[in-house]
Amino acid sequence: MSVEIKVSGLVIKRLPRYYRYLTNLKQMGITRVTSSDLSKKIGVTPSQVRQDFFNFGGFGMQGYGYDVEFLHQEIGKILGLNEMNTMVIIGAGNLGQALAKHENFEKRSFKTIGIFDTRDDIIGEQIRGIEIMHFGSLSDFVKNNHVDIAIITVPKTSACEVLDTIIKLGIKGIWNFAPIDLVGPGEVEIENIHLSDSLMVLGYNMKKKPFTQM
Amino acid sequence: MSVEIKVSGLVIKRLPRYYRYLTNLKQMGITRVTSSDLSKKIGVTPSQVRQDFFNFGGFGMQGYGYDVEFLHQEIGKILGLNEMNTMVIIGAGNLGQALAKHENFEKRSFKTIGIFDTRDDIIGEQIRGIEIMHFGSLSDFVKNNHVDIAIITVPKTSACEVLDTIIKLGIKGIWNFAPIDLVGPGEVEIENIHLSDSLMVLGYNMKKKPFTQM
Numbered sequence: 001m002s003v004e005i006k007v008s009g010l011v012i013k014r015l016p017r018y019y020r021y022l023t024n025l026k027q028m029g030i031t032r033v034t035s036s037d038l039s040k041k042i043g044v045t046p047s048q049v050r051q052d053f054f055n056f057g058g059f060g061m062q063g064y065g066y067d068v069e070f071l072h073q074e075i076g077k078i079l080g081l082n083e084m085n086t087m088v089i090i091g092a093g094n095l096g097q098a099l100a101k102h103e104n105f106e107k108r109s110f111k112t113i114g115i116f117d118t119r120d121d122i123i124g125e126q127i128r129g130i131e132i133m134h135f136g137s138l139s140d141f142v143k144n145n146h147v148d149i150a151i152i153t154v155p156k157t158s159a160c161e162v163l164d165t166i167i168k169l170g171i172k173g174i175w176n177f178a179p180i181d182l183v184g185p186g187e188v189e190i191e192n193i194h195l196s197d198s199l200m201v202l203g204y205n206m207k208k209k210p211f212t213q214m
Numbered sequence: 215m216s217v218e219i220k221v222s223g224l225v226i227k228r229l230p231r232y233y234r235y236l237t238n239l240k241q242m243g244i245t246r247v248t249s250s251d252l253s254k255k256i257g258v259t260p261s262q263v264r265q266d267f268f269n270f271g272g273f274g275m276q277g278y279g280y281d282v283e284f285l286h287q288e289i290g291k292i293l294g295l296n297e298m299n300t301m302v303i304i305g306a307g308n309l310g311q312a313l314a315k316h317e318n319f320e321k322r323s324f325k326t327i328g329i330f331d332t333r334d335d336i337i338g339e340q341i342r343g344i345e346i347m348h349f350g351s352l353s354d355f356v357k358n359n360h361v362d363i364a365i366i367t368v369p370k371t372s373a374c375e376v377l378d379t380i381i382k383l384g385i386k387g388i389w390n391f392a393p394i395d396l397v398g399p400g401e402v403e404i405e406n407i408h409l410s411d412s413l414m415v416l417g418y419n420m421k422k423k424p425f426t427q428m
Contacts, residue, residue: 008255012418016411043223080417094312101308104393104410110417123220149416175413175422179318191416193409196318197230199389202363202405203294203324204226206387 007055010147015075016054017042022072034065074161081109086146087175090162091153092117092125092132095177099151102129135162142169149173156180221269228266229289231256236286249278293421295323300360301389304368304376306331306339306346309391313365314341324363326357349376363387370394 008186021041025033035049042049053059056078059071076082087105089096092115099105115127116135125132133141141147150166152159158177166174167184168184174190176182181192217298226402235255239247241346256263267273270292273285301319306329313319314326329341330349339346347355358407366373366382366388373392380388381398388404390396395406 012415016408016414016417020408020411021415058389078418079414080421081414094308096317098308098312099409102393102409105413107409108414110410112412138356148420149413173416175416179316189416189419191412191419193412194230194234194311195316195407196322196324197227197234198407199299199319199324200230200233200293200295200322200403201226201365202387202389202403203299204292205403205405207361208292 009050011052011055014042014044015079018052019072019075019079019081022068022075023094025068026072031068032065033068034072038066051180083111085148085173087112087140087149087151088114088116088138088171089151089153090116090135090138090166091155091158092122092127093121093153096151096153097127099153099177100130111208112151113147116141127214135165137171138165142171147171149175152176152178152182154178225266225269228256228258232266233286233289233293233295236282237283240286245282246279247282247285249352251277252280266288297323299324299362299387301326301365302328302330302352302355302361302385303365303367304330304352304380305369305372306333306336306341306347310365310367311341313367313391314344326350326365327359327361330355347367349379350386352379352381356385361385363389366390366392366396368392 007107008103018038021038022033036045039049040048044052044155050058050061055062056074059066059074072176087110089100089112092100096115097143102117105112112130113131115168116138117123118135119131122132123134148171150173152162154162156178159176159180159182163182163184172186172188174182176190178193179194179196184190184191223351225270225340232252235252236247249260253260259265264272264275267275270288272287301324303326310329312333319326324342329344329346330352331337331346332349336346337348342364362385364387366376366386368376370392373390373394374397377388377396377398381402386402388396388402389399390404390406393408393410396404398404
């Protein structure tokens with residue numbers, strides 16, 4: 001009998017951090033790691049680490065810790081990093097170009113295969129060998145190429161119109177950098193990035209006035 | 215007698231999201247909001263919302279909800295948004311320029327006052343009226359201007375050297391976009407941004423293969 005387990009979003013958010021830490025350990029030639037060492041790095045308790053992994057079957061910890069290579073591989077599979085995900089970038093401004101140049105996405109199996117904009121003067125330019133095409137040709141592009149994810153890096157004012165087009169074209173994943181919370185139909189996954197949230201957290205931590213209660 | 219309360223990092227991370235939602239409510243002319251409505255938007259239980267706020271004294275919820283204007287103001291104060299924070303950007307590549315142009319930071323009281331790079335061909339250029347200066351002149355700039363936060367948008371290979379310089383100059387907050395976990399002395403707050411983490415979460419959610427256990 002199989003039982004479906006709903007895994008909490010907080011656990012999912014920790015997986016990339018485990019994965020990054022395990023990548024570093026592998027590079028340093030470390031072969032085993034304890035839940036205690038993992039917990040210090042991630043900022044949770046050792047028991048939370050074991051609970052996190054238990055959601056996925058436990059990864060067979062022995063008395064002396066987890067096998068780094070195996071754990072790295074399994075978490076990678078859960079995150080879908082064993083298959084290449086294809087992406088298009090909508091908006092070739094500074095942020096769009098910065099993301100197109102970002103070296104780490106492809107290492108993590110997220111490959112940019114097209115960049116789109118509406119400004120005629122930059123159409124045809126290349127970024128890391130990827131051509132900037134006109135947004136009007138996105139529809140044809142999607143017919144001829146499998147696209148998993150669209151990255152939205154257009155101004156706030158165009159974001160909703162772009163979202164509409166993308167959804168109609170059947171793209172199922174959206175990574176949105178326009179400063180607006182985009183919402184789509186249930187079958188479309190949207191990850192809204194709010195850079196200023198993390199800036200506010202930094203501001204808070206810098207001041208860290210301990211709150212006093214009467 | 216006053217008691218210091220240590221507020222959990224998870225609560226702090228929710229504050230910007232409450233703040234953004236309350237900003238939207240204010241713009242829409244909404245004057246009161248219940249913990250139930252807040253909880254739906256933030257994705258926690260109503261009881262968690264009340265617990266979150268209780269860390270800061272509770273914000274005086276009445277039977278019919280919280281006062282939007284008051285709650286917005288108080289959370290803003292906790293995040294330090296009632297005082298302007300000054301920032302410099304180190305690295306005027308695409309990402310540095312995109313952040314310099316980002317309209318929302320200044321609205322949230324985070325103002326960029328200088329941009330620094332080492333590439334002679336762009337020194338003297340202006341972005342939103344802010345001059346790109348040589349990294350060698352950062353020391354003089356910091357002597358003459360109060361700088362709260364340095365944003366690091368240089369390649370991974372220069373990040374540690376840049377961090378060293380920034381720390382020696384006495385800057386206490388660092389927002390790091392170089393794809394490496396920077397660590398500083400205890401008195402320096404560092405927020406490391408890993409964009410690919412959120413991409414991996416998106417990848418996971420898109421696939422959301424329910425995990426089956428025997």
